[in-house]
Amino acid sequence: MNKPQRKKAGKKDLILLKAAAMFREKGFAATSMRDLAEAVGIEAASLYNHIRSKNEILETICFDVANRFHTHIEEIDSNHDHAIKKVETLLRFHIKQMIENFEEVHVADREWRHLEEPYLSNMQAQRRNYRKRIAAIIQDGINKKQIANIDASTSVLIMLHAISGIESWHRSKAKISAEELENNMIRLLIDGLRNSDNK
Amino acid sequence: MNKPQRKKAGKKDLILLKAAAMFREKGFAATSMRDLAEAVGIEAASLYNHIRSKNEILETICFDVANRFHTHIEEIDSNHDHAIKKVETLLRFHIKQMIENFEEVHVADREWRHLEEPYLSNMQAQRRNYRKRIAAIIQDGINKKQIANIDASTSVLIMLHAISGIESWHRSKAKISAEELENNMIRLLIDGLRNSDNK
DNA sequence: CCTACCGATCGGTAGG
């Protein structure tokens, strides 16, 4: 073999991947650049040829994930489905993301508080906005009598946090399958939204 | 009592209180003993006249909270209520704890991974066991046809994580009242458990 | 990508 195959921007991606895994496992603050370097297989100083700072890694992870969710909710908002269908689509996307891109999604959700300004305020605003959009979808469904008369913000709180609980599914030994988990979650979370007359 | 509201070991309690608040806000790893000392109003070195180490503070918080929940589920397990009533009692207790003792309950729930051995394994086992007991209550209800035929472990996952989402209620500005929040959560979380014939 | 190293800060101790 002449040269090991070059992944496009491979080393930086590897750093981000390992960082996500370690930030999830130990938390951002408790992960040192030396730990990370060891996982990547280089010296700590060499990390800085690929990234500018520890915080930049967190910024990349958090905003990548946020953009993905933002793009998805834009799509949902622009279609004309039944409100329950919209919520279901949103939840299935969240669940899939949490299962398939577990490390980075979980880090974005739990460690964003360690961002520095101005990123911290930016992310805070994005998160607030995102929740408001989901609440608006639900409230719209309530107004159109498509959804039971519940408190929209409580519902959003429950749904989003329940989904972040998939973390403990990942950790559990006697796992049900990802598909079963998704369908069980959808059933339990969507059921409370239905009007008694279309249950 | 002869003296009005005299805290006994007052300084240590104050340290634990401030520590819980700071661990919640910034995380265990990102909170320094110097930060904590400043919040308490003494020098960092003086903290060690009241506590043995930073980790001991976390241990105290985590095991205090765990014991509280353990005691409560023992009570529930020893009564003979309808399964749905048992779950509701449990959920209301969790919600109240999360509202009234927010800082320490939230720290116990999020920061226990920073415990050192043997406390880490101990806490891990306690948590696993606690979830199993809740799942058993639900499964028992399913077997007795008191609860719909759902996946018990998914239900536990959703319920417990939804409740830890009360954190974002604390942070929100336009809050609904604590009582409303509790009742909304109970409604949304319990509804999915009911059999269609007693809905 | 490495060796060598920086100043800052960490948790914690000695001694009063």
Add this chain to the structure above:
DNA sequence: CCTACCGATCGGTAGG
């Protein structure tokens, strides 16, 4: 409860 200070480790840089 304080001053003074410890060794360890942190994120990051210089220079090759």
